[in-house]
Amino acid sequence: MRTDTAPTISRHDYQPYPYRLTQVTLDFDLDPGQTRVQAQLQFEQAATSLQPLVLNGQDLQLESLALNGRALTPEQYQLNDDTLVVHPDTGTFTLEITSLCQPDKNTSLMGLYVSGGKLFTQCEAEGFRRITWFPDRPDVMARYRVRIRANKQQYPLLLSNGNLLEQRDLADGRHEAIWEDPHPKPSYLFALVAGSFDCREQTIKTRSGRDALLQVYSDVGTYNKTEWALDCLTRSVKWDESRFNLELDLDRFMIVAAHDFNMGAMENKGLNVFNAAYVLADADTATDAAYRAIEAVIGHEYFHNWTGNRVTCRDWFQLSLKEGLTVFRDQEFSADMLAQGLDGAEAESARAVKRIDDVSTLRLAQFPEDAGPMAHPIRPESYQEIGNFYTATVYEKGAEVIRMQHTLLGEAGFQAGLAEYFRRHDGAAVTCDDFVSAMESVYAKQNPGKSFDIFRRWYSQAGTPRVQVSLSYAAEDQTCTVTLRQHNPPVGIEKLSTPPQAKPPLHIPFALGLLGQDGQALPITHEGKAADTIVLDLCHEEQSWTFTQIPEQPIPSLLRRFSAPVIVEFDRSNADLALLTRHDSDPFARWEAAQTLASHQLLALVQAFARNTAPEVDPHFIGTWRSLLNDTSLTAAYKARVLSLPSQRELLEKTTPMDPLGVVQASRYLRVELGKALVEPWLATYHANTDGDTPYQPDPASSGRRTLKNLALNYLMAAQHPQAEQLALAQYYDARNMTDRMGGLSALVHYSTSTECGRALDHFYEQWQQDALVIDKWFTLQAVAPTTSVEKIRALMVHPAFSMRNPNRARALIFQFCLNNLQGIHTPEGYAFWADQVLALDQTNPEIAARLARAFDNWARFGQPQRDALHQALEHIRQQPKLSPNVSEIISKALN
Ligand code: PHE
Ligand code: ZN
Numbered sequence: 001m002r003t004d005t006a007p008t009i010s011r012h013d014y015q016p017y018p019y020r021l022t023q024v025t026l027d028f029d030l031d032p033g034q035t036r037v038q039a040q041l042q043f044e045q046a047a048t049s050l051q052p053l054v055l056n057g058q059d060l061q062l063e064s065l066a067l068n069g070r071a072l073t074p075e076q077y078q079l080n081d082d083t084l085v086v087h088p089d090t091g092t093f094t095l096e097i098t099s100l101c102q103p104d105k106n107t108s109l110m111g112l113y114v115s116g117g118k119l120f121t122q123c124e125a126e127g128f129r130r131i132t133w134f135p136d137r138p139d140v141m142a143r144y145r146v147r148i149r150a151n152k153q154q155y156p157l158l159l160s161n162g163n164l165l166e167q168r169d170l171a172d173g174r175h176e177a178i179w180e181d182p183h184p185k186p187s188y189l190f191a192l193v194a195g196s197f198d199c200r201e202q203t204i205k206t207r208s209g210r211d212a213l214l215q216v217y218s219d220v221g222t223y224n225k226t227e228w229a230l231d232c233l234t235r236s237v238k239w240d241e242s243r244f245n246l247e248l249d250l251d252r253f254m255i256v257a258a259h260d261f262n263m264g265a266m267e268n269k270g271l272n273v274f275n276a277a278y279v280l281a282d283a284d285t286a287t288d289a290a291y292r293a294i295e296a297v298i299g300h301e302y303f304h305n306w307t308g309n310r311v312t313c314r315d316w317f318q319l320s321l322k323e324g325l326t327v328f329r330d331q332e333f334s335a336d337m338l339a340q341g342l343d344g345a346e347a348e349s350a351r352a353v354k355r356i357d358d359v360s361t362l363r364l365a366q367f368p369e370d371a372g373p374m375a376h377p378i379r380p381e382s383y384q385e386i387g388n389f390y391t392a393t394v395y396e397k398g399a400e401v402i403r404m405q406h407t408l409l410g411e412a413g414f415q416a417g418l419a420e421y422f423r424r425h426d427g428a429a430v431t432c433d434d435f436v437s438a439m440e441s442v443y444a445k446q447n448p449g450k451s452f453d454i455f456r457r458w459y460s461q462a463g464t465p466r467v468q469v470s471l472s473y474a475a476e477d478q479t480c481t482v483t484l485r486q487h488n489p490p491v492g493i494e495k496l497s498t499p500p501q502a503k504p505p506l507h508i509p510f511a512l513g514l515l516g517q518d519g520q521a522l523p524i525t526h527e528g529k530a531a532d533t534i535v536l537d538l539c540h541e542e543q544s545w546t547f548t549q550i551p552e553q554p555i556p557s558l559l560r561r562f563s564a565p566v567i568v569e570f571d572r573s574n575a576d577l578a579l580l581t582r583h584d585s586d587p588f589a590r591w592e593a594a595q596t597l598a599s600h601q602l603l604a605l606v607q608a609f610a611r612n613t614a615p616e617v618d619p620h621f622i623g624t625w626r627s628l629l630n631d632t633s634l635t636a637a638y639k640a641r642v643l644s645l646p647s648q649r650e651l652l653e654k655t656t657p658m659d660p661l662g663v664v665q666a667s668r669y670l671r672v673e674l675g676k677a678l679v680e681p682w683l684a685t686y687h688a689n690t691d692g693d694t695p696y697q698p699d700p701a702s703s704g705r706r707t708l709k710n711l712a713l714n715y716l717m718a719a720q721h722p723q724a725e726q727l728a729l730a731q732y733y734d735a736r737n738m739t740d741r742m743g744g745l746s747a748l749v750h751y752s753t754s755t756e757c758g759r760a761l762d763h764f765y766e767q768w769q770q771d772a773l774v775i776d777k778w779f780t781l782q783a784v785a786p787t788t789s790v791e792k793i794r795a796l797m798v799h800p801a802f803s804m805r806n807p808n809r810a811r812a813l814i815f816q817f818c819l820n821n822l823q824g825i826h827t828p829e830g831y832a833f834w835a836d837q838v839l840a841l842d843q844t845n846p847e848i849a850a851r852l853a854r855a856f857d858n859w860a861r862f863g864q865p866q867r868d869a870l871h872q873a874l875e876h877i878r879q880q881p882k883l884s885p886n887v888s889e890i891i892s893k894a895l896n
Contacts, residue, residue, distance in 0.1 A: 014314070018047035019043040028147065030119060056135070056137075059106070062097070107845055109261065112130065146192065154196075157199075181270065190268065197218060198217070198220055200216045200226040211251070215252070228295075245419070249305070258274065261807065267302075274298075283696035300327065307322055314431050317383075320459075323390075325435070327402075331354065338350040355562065367464050374391070375494075379460065385850070388886055393462075400565040409442055413443070417438050436455070466487045467568050467569065480554055484510060507539045508537075509537060512536060512558060512560065513534075514557070526545070556570075557589045562588055577597045578620060581594045587638060598645050606666045645667060648822050658862045664823045671714070675715035714746075729744065746781060776811075788824050789824055790829040831870055839877060847886060859894065874894055
């Protein structure tokens with residue numbers, strides 16, 4: 001392990017690498033105990049003078065080193081913990097390196113490691129240096145030829161990037177395979193997999209008529225669970241052709257499932273490695289949400305083949321170049337899949353469901369990050385450990401910044417901009433600025449005299465902008481004036497500088513509609529066109545627009561479609577919100593109005609509990625909920641979103657100081673009251689959305705019905721309706737798919753007070769103990785149950801099925817408890833438990849430990865006694881002697 005004082009790396013210090021790498025040849029002698037790697041690297045001078053050649057390495061043992069065929073003696077090179085420096089004497093040379101690594105001791109899951117008896121690699125961001133000494137940076141791209149040798153019985157399949165050239169048996173029960181990747185790539189896209197797998201495959205014709213082989217590899221015995229994954233992959237290929245005009249550039253595209261994986265999946269060229277959770281699915285074991293998540297992740301990794309692989313990042317500060325863009329693309333893919341076969345308002349409402357889910361994620365994960373000690377622009381300025389910057393900001397806010405460009409350019413303009421980006425940069429490692437310039441070239445043509453000068457600030461400015469809205473109506477001349485004023489408060493380390501630095505305004509596309517008092521749309525004339533929704537370009541601190549021919553005092557519908565990642569400040573009455581909730585023609589804004597109403601109600605309850613006054617639920621609020629529940633024009637999926645209360649964590653963010661126990665109380669109270677007040681419609685909804693004997697399909701319509709039915713069940717359970725427990729038990733035991741089974745069990749775990757709940761949990765374990773992904777759900781249910789205490793979690797940690805080494809299992813139990821069980825974690829024992837687990841994980845897997853370490857970034861915003869107790873827990877972690885650089889960076893920033 002490295003020491004705890006990692007240097008800070010700054011974006012402005014970028015220097016090009018002084019050599020080009022023209023060819024990489026790797027020979028692997030695989031053995032889980034000790035793997036030998038022989039690397040032959042052909043370099044060519046790129047700088048004007050000969051420079052020392054600096055290679056990265058980590059946890060490697062050097063066996064031999066030769067320059068142009070001559071062995072180098074230790075005096076001829078410098079070797080330390082993480083670099084190897086060689087002094088070439090010619091501009092073109094070959095370096096041969098033989099090194100050893102130990103896959104079965106590698107618990108970090110970076111580099112070459114063992115999972116389930118198979119061997120996998122993970123190289124992004126800096127894992128390749130654990131395989132061999134190498135210029136391990138994304139701007140050094142090379143062609144790879146890879147020979148893999150291993151025991152044939154244990155490792156019948158030997159995979160790497162590109163095309164299989166040769167495969168043959170060797171002596172001693174070993175065999176070898178030779179792979180060649182025709183596409184130059186950076187080391188982070190390298191992959192190797194060895195082991196025994198089931199394979200599901202299909203040959204497709206790409207648009208230009210080429211045959212391509214698509215394959216999904218998974219554990220032996222899981223063939224029946226990969227149908228959906230292969231289907232998602234096929235649809236991804238087709239969608240990227242039809243919507244983005246991008247064709248698969250490979251003859252063979254492979255996906256391999258691994259049970260031990262730090263993240264969701266990895267886009268290695270032609271050989272994606274996936275967390276098994278995003279591959280395996282069948283009706284009995286995967287929920288509707290899992291099916292959708294698999295679709296999104298398979299799409300995401302596939303779309304990286306162009307946005308990330310064909311054009312990659314110059315350095316890791318540019319991470320959002322590939323991630324923001326690819327998240328935007330996978331969001332659009334998922335939305336298009338939901339809207340398939342629909343048009344007009346129906347398609348729009350189907351797409352809005354995806355938008356609602358994405359914005360919820362953004363607000364839950366990214367807004368708090370952007371307001372806390374880890375706040376950073378989507379293109380960070382500095383880091384200590386790049387692994388800590390795979391953040392909601394780089395990914396989700398990054399996608400919002402791409403989406404705003406899409407809004408400003410329109411679909412056709414955006415596609416033209418992207419085509420220009422590939423025309424300019426195909427095969428290169430580039431920057432976020434290069435991307436914006438390509439988009440700007442189209443924007444400037446569409447809007448003579450305009451540029452992205454202001455828009456570019458989204459890449460360098462952290463924090464969520466606030467947009468204050470004011471509106472005035474002049475009845476005498478039927479004009480309405482809308483004023484937008486943006487405010488970009490200092491965040492994170494910016495708060496430390498005195499005086500606080502002024503932050504310039506951003507370019508914010510602000511979508512707006514107006515409604516009459518009867519809820520009907522009032523068309524707005526803007527830039528010569530009349531429309532129900534217009535987009536205002538807010539580029540200064542304050543701007544006003546006056547609209548004419550507005551016949552009555554309008555009710556504004558603000559930030560439609562969530563057209564920018566900002567917080568809108570506009571005081572309005574619950575009556576106006578209720579009107580929008582019933583009538584807004586923009587399905588996103590309509591949901592937003594309902595959520596705002598619910599937040600108002602919940603915050604009033606939090607206050608009542610804090611002051612020890614009688615909690616009251618506004619009858620108008622219940623009335624609004626009733627009318628939504630009875631609205632037959634809404635789809636089930638949409639209705640389920642509108643009628644869900646904001647999550648406890650989202651609500652917690654809105655309390656000042658943060659009051660976790662008040663939030664728990666208020667949320668529970670309102671759910672009970674809504675359950676009781678609307679018993680009849682909830683029951684009717686439950687029954688109307690129960691599909692009889694139709695076989696399970698993960699399609700949007702039937703999964704929407706299941707979501708709504710399960711929501712109804714939760715409200716009925718909350719209200720302790722006399723039939724509710726029977727319904728939940730019957731739904732659990734008689735379920736014919738995992739969505740219903742989990743829906744029943746989850747309702748019991750959250751609300752049942754009888755012994756039936758424990759029996760059902762035991763039954764579930766008995767039934768599914770062989771299936772790791774299902775047992776993850778079993779752990780999660782118990783982790784988030786309101787009755788679960790630290791003691792209970794500690795008991796679950798000694799359950800034979802628990803393992804800290806498996807990231808999915810640690811996430812299922814430990815992360816879920818720390819993040820999503822507010823009443824369990826916000827106790828003195830809870831905080832001590834959290835600190836213990838961060839330290840325990842740090843011994844084996846610093847990347848995962850650092851993620852858990854971020855759970856209380858926002859400790860300073862809590863009230864007492866939580867604030868002091870959290871501070872103490874953070875200090876306790878900081879004082880440990882051997883923290884990884886990953887955890888150390890997080891904790892020192894939190895305590896800054
Ligand atoms: N690049 C991966 C993705 O977003 C994420 C990842 C990062 C996976 C680092 C592993 C390690 O698709
Ligand atoms: Zn990605």
